[in-house]
Amino acid sequence: MDISYDISEKLIKDNTDTDFFARNICVYSQISSTNTMAKQNCDMPDGTLFVADSQTNGRGRLGREWISPHGKDIFMSILLKPKIPIDKTAQITLAAGLGVCRALSEFCGIKAKIKWPNDIVTGTKKLCGIITELSFDKNGESYVVVGIGINVNSEKFDDLIKDKATSLKNATGTHYNRYEIISKVMTEIERYYKLFIENGFAAFRDEYKKMCANIGKDVVIIKDKQSVQGFCDDISQNGELIVIINGEKVTVQSGEVSVRGLYGYI
Numbered sequence: 001m002d003i004s005y006d007i008s009e010k011l012i013k014d015n016t017d018t019d020f021f022a023r024n025i026c027v028y029s030q031i032s033s034t035n036t037m038a039k040q041n042c043d044m045p046d047g048t049l050f051v052a053d054s055q056t057n058g059r060g061r062l063g064r065e066w067i068s069p070h071g072k073d074i075f076m077s078i079l080l081k082p083k084i085p086i087d088k089t090a091q092i093t094l095a096a097g098l099g100v101c102r103a104l105s106e107f108c109g110i111k112a113k114i115k116w117p118n119d120i121v122t123g124t125k126k127l128c129g130i131i132t133e134l135s136f137d138k139n140g141e142s143y144v145v146v147g148i149g150i151n152v153n154s155e156k157f158d159d160l161i162k163d164k165a166t167s168l169k170n171a172t173g174t175h176y177n178r179y180e181i182i183s184k185v186m187t188e189i190e191r192y193y194k195l196f197i198e199n200g201f202a203a204f205r206d207e208y209k210k211m212c213a214n215i216g217k218d219v220v221i222i223k224d225k226q227s228v229q230g231f232c233d234d235i236s237q238n239g240e241l242i243v244i245i246n247g248e249k250v251t252v253q254s255g256e257v258s259v260r261g262l263y264g265y266i
């Protein structure tokens with residue numbers, strides 16, 4: 001299977017205006033998962049981008065599968081080597097989510113929002129998912145892999161997800177060159193990532209809150225098959241969701257939690 005023209009390394013590189021994100025790029029036709037590939041190549045430079053035309057074992061959050069058909073959508077992972085305390089790693093996800101949200105809104109002219117912590121949605125449906133994984137290399141140095149799946153040109157979805165998934169094509173009627181979306185997303189994520197490294201989540205907390213679809217809405221928090229209902233009030237200084245449950249403010253961390261709207265996905 002050949003690599004589709006619109007994700008060639010040269011096209012991505014030539015169109016990406018960044019300091020270190022996607023300055024080194026590895027493109028594959030079909031692999032199990034770009035996150036796995038990034039981990040197997042964690043000695044590559046900070047900001048290396050791994051892109052695949054399709055994945056046979058794409059992974060989502062909470063052990064879910066990420067269906068990854070050939071030639072239509074974006075499956076990519078960024079290898080990052082931040083020098084930050086390990087407990088701040090989850091906040092990189094928020095920077096990535098905001099970057100993707102900005103990039104898709106501006107480039108495609110859609111109203112994209114963030115479903116905390118890092119699903120990108122338009123209307124009531126999901127356009128993009130992000131998974132951030134912390135690992136250690138053979139010398140014990142930590143690194144982070146941010147995996148991003150964006151539904152770009154797919155028009156039909158598996159029965160399991162068709163009620164909650166959409167694509168840029170479905171949302172706008174336009175077919176997109178994937179390298180253009182990748183380039184825009186890299187530029188925006190690098191911007192927020194740098195802000196985060198320099199000044200922490202506080203540097204873009206207000207902007208994140210403006211783009212967050214959950215704030216001011218009733219939500220259901222699901223953990224270990226147990227669910228509890230509350231009202232989403234705020235995002236904390238550390239990027240946690242603040243939910244009022246039975247009159248009390250509860251801080252929810254992203255880890256193993258799934259958040260839903262009261263009447264549907266958002």
Ligand code: BTN
Nearest residue numbers: 033058059060061076129147149
């Ligand atoms: C989620 O919403 O659950 C996160 C989905 C993340 C999917 C992407 S596709 C590229 C990268 N490789 C993977 O195996 N997963 C991420």
